[in-house]
Amino acid sequence: MSSGLSEVLSYQNDELVHRFAEDFKLSFSDAQEIFLETKRWLWLCARQRDAIQKKQPVPAFIPLLSEAYVIDLMWHTFLLFTKDYAEFCDRYFGFFIHHTPQTRAERESWQLKAEADPAAAMQERRKSLRQVYEYIHDELGADVLVRWFETYPERFKSIGG
């Protein structure tokens, strides 16, 4: 069973926040803010797993999309600190949240689909995005949805994907 959101958000790791700020030339406070949202994202992953195990109706898959790339980048930095990351997952969620990037085969398959029928591919992409957006909206609220997918891509476009 995962910890509550506020407990997860209280986790601090200044070393990794400094590392991210240095790597991407951001202020410490900006990096700290992105780390806060990354912890929120990881909590959502854990919550979704709990819901799946309880057979509750949740999306089977909630990818962190390029629209929220800055959070993925912070996750990558967290993963560099393997010991801290493993302890964080164990302490707050009781299991390890693996990072699963899109594979080359998945990218190529999507590319073929998009080239063959762009309209159908876009419809599929919007359907998939809608599931993710609705889930985030319902679990974390409209403010978080706007922050991750509208505010951050613009505010942090210099380090975007």
Add this chain to the structure above:
Amino acid sequence: MQNVNAAPKEVKELLIERLLAKAELTYKCCAGNCGHIATDDAQD
């Protein structure tokens, strides 16, 4: 401009539609192990 008189469900829908309008065909994605858990559970 968001309709301030809209019901919460409509506000949510308007917001999601606004975000979906920005969707691009080419994208990257990473995921937590969420997708794999369902598979693991199915094998248990």
